[in-house]
Amino acid sequence: MSAASPDRHHSALLDPASPAMGERLVDAWRTGTLVMPLRDDSSPVRLPGLHKSVLPPTLSGPARVTLAGVGERFAAWRVSPQENAPVIVRIPHVAPDELHQDLAHEIAALTLIPPEVGPDPIAFHDDPATSPIGHPYVVTTDVPGTAAAPAAWTSAHLAAHAELLARLHSVPAPGRGPVTLGAHPWAAVPSGPPSLLTEVEGEIAAWRALHGQVIAAHGLDRFLDAAHERVAAVEPQIAGLDGFVLAHGDLCATNILWERTEDDAGGWRVRCIDLEWAQGDDPARDLAIIGGAVHGGPWYVPLEEEAVDAFIGAYARARAEHGEVPGSAADVGALRERMRAWTAYERTAMLVHVASRATTRTSHRRVLPILRGTLAAELGIADG
Structure with a gap:
């Protein structure tokens, strides 16, 4: 999860993670309605034309389903x-307006990522009223591998992750904004200098409106104010950036899969999944999300400052191998400063989210004091 308003409870007619949903998926595949070839603009299921080659040879028949996560x-x-490679169907279990962006933007981003970085897009359906499973959904190719627990990450994992990011970030973007399907993928990116501070101020206002009682009960106003101050300090840098990239936006440990292989150096192949936050953005955003001094739960890798420096250095070298590097990415000091601002923003969002769920989820209750303590130290907050 990355910086956004923590999600609200949403009760769907059919739980997207329930066995009944699994049965519905089996039926939709059997009847050929889960992924339908694009015939005209009225088709409710849209396929990105650039990637029709990844479609399975048959789109109906018997199938077995398992809940992947x-x-x-x-x-x-x-x-x-029975006759094809597996596909992944991702179904929101929150209301559509609680998603960071429309599903079409995620599919559009997947059409731009370089080969072997993440899944290929197959289809999406954004209208629950006409959906064969009663929910919107995204269909992609399956990405083999498993996520590594934060404590299991080594310097080799960080180096491979730096290379993965460099390959993803080899796709340039004109600014901060969504990817759009069609001939002009960056048409929806706002013109003019971007403002991260404006976004953060809007998000903080939304958190206070939605979770005011939680923020007051846990004394989180200090964290919101400190995060705002940290972002305000880099606002001139963000406004003057000379190089934006296609960014994942939520590249924490749970969204990075590792597959043992005999072919790749080091014996591992690494790829990313779940690009629901993908858009044109500051590369420092993706660099910050993996972890560092602020950590907790299954999402963030605890890293000493020396390890973060080595990670940034590996990234800068890998970027240079994939093409010309803009000054904003080559300047390691500026990159690190923006990473700290992104960390303040993203982890504060996660802190509010975790606190809002701590009363109902044991896992979030366990994570809360760790995330709070490490974030307080990073932001210089006395939190005894």
Whole structure:
């Protein structure tokens, strides 16, 4: 999860992670309605034209489904047809207006990522009223591998992650904003200098409106104010950035999969999943999300300052191998400063989210004091 308003409870007619949803997926695949070839503009299921080559040879028939995982906003199902490779169907378990962006933007971003960085897009359906499963959903190719627990990460993991980011960030963007399907993928990116501070101020106002009681009960106003101050300090840098990239936006440890292989150096192949936050952005955002001094839960890798420096250095070298590097990414000092601002923003969002769920989820209750303590230290907050 990355910087956004912590999600609200949403009761769907059918739980996206329930066995009944699995049965519905089996039926939709069997009847050929889960992924339908694009015939005309009225088709409710849209396929990105650039990637029709990834479509399975048949789109109907018997299939087996398993629940691959449940994240903060999506349930992921693996659909394994008898005659095809598996596909992944991701179904939101929150209301559509609680998602960071429309599903079409995620699919559009997937059409731009370089090969072997993440999944290929297959289809999406954004209208629950006409959806064959009663929910919006995204269909992609399956990405083999498993996530590594934060404590299991080594310097080799960080170096491989730096290379993965460099390959993803080799896709330039004109600014901060969504990717759009069609011939002009960056048409929706706002013109003019971007403002991260404006976004943060809007998010903080939304958190206070939605979770005012939680913020007051846990004394989180100090964290919101400190995060705002940290972002305000880099606002001139953000406004003057000379190089934006296609960014994942939520590249924490749970969204990075590792597959043992005999072919790749080091014996591992690494790829990313769940690009629901992907957009044109500051590369420092993706660099900050993996972890560092502020950590907690399964999302963030605890890193000493020396390890963070080594990670940034590996990233800068890998970027240079993939093309010309803008000054804003080559200047390690400026990059590190923006990373600290992104850390303040993203982890504060997560702190509010975790606090809002701590009364109902044991896992979030355990994470809360760790995340709070490490964030307080990073922001210079006395939190005894």
